Amino acid sequence: MAQIKPSLAKGTRDFSPLEMEKRNYIFDTIKTVFKKYGYQEIQTPSFENLQTLTGKYGDEGDKLIFKILNSGDFIAKISPEKYTTLNANSLTPLIAEKALRYDLTVPFARYVVMHQNDITLPFKRFQIQPVWRADRPQKGRYREFYQCDVDVVGSESLLNEAEFILIYKEALTNLGLRDFTIKLNNRKLLAGIADIIGKPDLLIDMTVAIDKLDKIGLDGVKKELISKGFDDADLAKLDPIISLSGSNSDKLATLKQVLKDSEVGQKGLEEVDMVLTYVSKLEAPALDNVEVDITLARGLNYYTGSIFEVKTNEVAMGSIGGGGRYDDLTGMFGLKGLTGVGISFGADRIYDVLSELNLFPESTTKGTQVLLTNFDQSAEDFALQLLHSFRRKGIASEFYPTTAKLKKQLSYADQKKIPYVVMLGTEEVSSGVLTLKNMTTGEQQKMSKEELLNIF
Known part of the structure; x- marks a missing residue:
């Protein structure tokens, strides 16, 4: 058999033990905040029926x-x-009946419909699992990546949206980030803009184009809109709206005048204002991180109300989170009238941000704390008893599995960044005086087993 050079599929990565410690730190930090706000964890399969996924993302x-x-x-x-x-x-449905999940929201909607008799509404769930997208890999963008989703279905209250802003702020702050922006918009505002332009039937085309503003610039957005059926008069009306500036209050005041003749636009303004009001009542300082951004479109067809996107201002990176309200997603699976809203954290991008800013605490890299040497077979029974005592105290410890020269065992401890080594041989066992070596300073101390256990 021909030898094959090992390689990774493009857009995927391996994770070392050290990287996994850091990733789990992110997951655990976010999960703690989710639970604090009353959310419970579920999981769904890695792949779904193709028909479950298609038609939901544009x-x-x-x-x-x-x-x-x-x-x-x-x-x-x-x-x-x-x-x-x-x-x-047309060939795809004949040769592929399954697909890897694109996100966690659509599978969650499917879950709700299938388990509607087993869940209590409002149903608040969180989910931390990988998703897959056949996108072009680049910095911060992978084909396989983890999402940390939190959603609630069966509640129309905009208090949910306000709490998501607080969840974003608390989780990201707990991870060490200080300068980030939570962008807020509403699809009803975008629908109102399409109304006043006179092109309500081109709402999806408009939102898809506007959503690319950061990538292709204003001129690129205008060019795409022209190709979709908008004319120069439409762009003249759209230009000052896209270019809105000032405080959130200033933007909402301007939009109130611009959208005065659009019923759906006025409804969107009311919802944005209510979300901000709830945030101010719950935790007013959180508003410092919130920016009303009319260009935020989130190019997914299922959003119907509030939409969110989070960006860090400390590192050149795309969004590290996003989400929104979806009033009819479960209706696609036969369950009508069940509104939902949710957000997601992009764990992989957050990992890259924390790495670049050196924000991972030292405790995340804490693995084995003490290694017991093995260069004397007669000391094995004593070593195993000591190993058991360490572990009963919750101390991460190892016994070198085979007899070997001390240099080799110390090298093993050094490479694994194990901070302490206990020297065990016939002399130590018979005398009861053990030697503890600090691998950082090189210092060695002699002590009894009891003294050793008390130190840790």
Whole structure:
């Protein structure tokens, strides 16, 4: 058999023990905040039926779904005649019935519908699992990455949106970030803008284009809008709206005048104002991190109300979180009238940010604390008893598994960054005087077993 050079699939990564300690620090910090606000954890499968996922993310999102080929000789089941009339889109359902999940929100909606008789509404859940997107890999963007989602369904209260702002602020602050912006918009405001322009039927095209503002700039957005059916007069109305500046109050006051003739736009303004009011009542300082941003579109078709996006201002990075309200997502699975709202933390991007800013605490890299040497078979029974005593006290400890020269064992401890080594041989066991070596300073101390255990 030919030897194959090992390689990683593009857009994926391995994680070392040290990296896993840091990643788990992020997950645990975020999970603690989720639980504090009354959310409970669930998990869903890594892949779903393709029909469950398609049509939920817009045309551009659907293109990024990883499809799973059917097992067996799936090609044999398609007649040769069909190949002459089929294109890639029409062929896909015939050869792929499953797909890797694109996000955690749609699988959650499916979960709610299937378990509607087992859950208590409002249902507050969080979920920390990987998702997959066939996107072009770049800094901060991977094809396999983790999302940390928190959602509530069965509640129309905008108090939920306000609490999500507080969850973002508390979790990111607990992770050590200080300068970040929680952007807030409402799809009803965008619908109102489409109304006053006279192009309500092009709302999706407008939001998809506006959502690319950071990537392609204002000129690029205008060019795309023109290609979708907007004209120069429409862009003249849209330009001052996209360019809104000032405080949140200033922006809302301007929008109130601009959208005075749009019922849906006025409703969106009321909702944004109510979310900000709730935040001020719950924790007024949190408003310092909130920015009303009318250009925030979140190019997912299922959002119907509030939409969020979070960016750090300390590192050049895309969004590290986002979400919004979806009033009819479960309706796609047959359960009508169940509103929901949720947000997500981009754990992989947060990891990159914390690494660049050197914000991981030293405790996240804390592994084995003490190594017991093994260079005398007769001392093994004593070593195993001591190992048991360490572990009963909750001290992470190891016994070097085979007899070896001391230099090799000390090298092992050094490479694993184990801070202490206990020297164990026939002499130490018979005398009861053990030697503890500090691997950082090189200092050695002699002490009894009891004294040793008390130190740790």
